Amino acid sequence: MLFVDQKDFVWGLIASMYVGNIVAVALVLLTVPVFAALMRIPFVIIAPLIVIICVVGAYSVSNSYLDVVMMLGFGVVGYLFKKLFYPLAPLVLAIVIGDKAEDAFRQSMLMSKGSLGIFFANKLVTCLVVTGIALLLLPLVLQLARLFGKPASSATEATSEEKVII
Amino acid sequence: MDNLSELLHGFTIAITVPHLALMVIGVLLGILVGVLPGLGAPNGVSLLLPLTFGMQPVSAIILLSSMYWGALFGGSVTSILFNIPGEPSSVATTFDGYPMARDGRPTTALATAFGSAAFGALVGVILITFLASWVAQVALAFGPPEYFAVYFLAFASFVGMGGAAPIKTVVALAIGFAIAAIGIDTVSGSVRLTMGIDELVKGVSFVVAVMGLFGIGELLVAVEEEFHARAVSSRIDWREVFGAVGRLPRHGVALLRSAAIGCWMGITPGGPTAASFMSYGIARRFSRRGRYFGTGEVEGIISPETADHAAGTSALLPMLSLGIPGSATAAVMMGGLMI
Structure with missing residues (x-):
């Protein structure tokens, strides 16, 4: 336990986080105009630069050419998603924490020998899971309510939501 | 308040000329690392580790943590300007940051992002200061079922609250x-x-996926739409920088809500990424201008940035009190402490 063993060190660090935060904001706000100026560069120059940055970045992840090819493949996927009004955010979220969620799920299943009851075993986890399920069902309930409530207004609302997709 | 006197003692250690100089260096290096996509904070911090071998432990951790700050801030820059998130946690910043920058307001977008990020980080640090021991116990109570429940909630909030x-x-x-x-x-x-x-x-790799999906994908759309007229005449004005920061308190509710989400997700190691996504989704549902999210809304930048940094900061808490790192960067930093 660092908190007990090395008080000087821990509190020095915490204090430096306060000071460091202020220093960082000050410095970063000073650089805003520099970064903003980048936007003035015409698109014809910026576009190839972005491609270069992406290719170098993808290659440097694990020095693999396959990563570059995959990156370009993902570019096409991203384009299709945009054109078809599919949201990119859930896709990325699933890529980032999907395997962690799966690990957690399977470890819990091992712990409980396959019973889903483990997700309702204590207050904290029950609360989280119930909120999650409620959110999952929310669109369905809203849609049913709309269907039975006022059928006329549902069409216009759907199109306005279509536009704000990310 | 016992913690408070300890903190003041800590300040006497932190505010010395060499340590302040280290902070400036660390932050600048961090910004550099954060701006280059693919490098990212964990890699950057590990690159710096050898530099710290000869230092006092306190100096070393100050350099590393200020670099962590710099990288977190720098990661937002490319997300906003070029739609290329340098870190998983700054993906959600692109949703409104990039449209706003494209709209000719890159200064406002960047200043808003930095301002709210700083607020989130500050809340995280305050939380660490006062609630360290209590929070440590909550984090200990987290087992696989709880982790899954948190992740499940993040996914579900997108289905229930997303705009699509x-x-x-x-x-x-x-x-x-x-x-x-x-x-x-x-x-x-x-x-x-x-x-x-x-x-x-x-x-x-996440970096590969995101650079393709966002960077290249956006480029393809842009090329198709209009190739030439995309240079943005951005006004660069100091007043706008401070104006954007000054307008932040008007979005107090969004700031506080996002900071709370961020802290919660940081302590229960759900991490900054899930935090920023969740905060964005919830903000979209509860904001009065929620239907305009994705077109360059100020609150669409504030929410993910605040949550991201609140989570990033409070992720250091489990590391300090229990020895469990809440994020990849925190893990690398902890490695540095052990050497």
């Missing part, structure tokens, strides 16, 4: 899960979905 059609959100999630499943299965150790390609065993 729920079915499309579910489809996007499903494709993402399939991509996440590629590689070695960490529970059983078997190899999945690699189609016989050895290089896929390690899985699909």
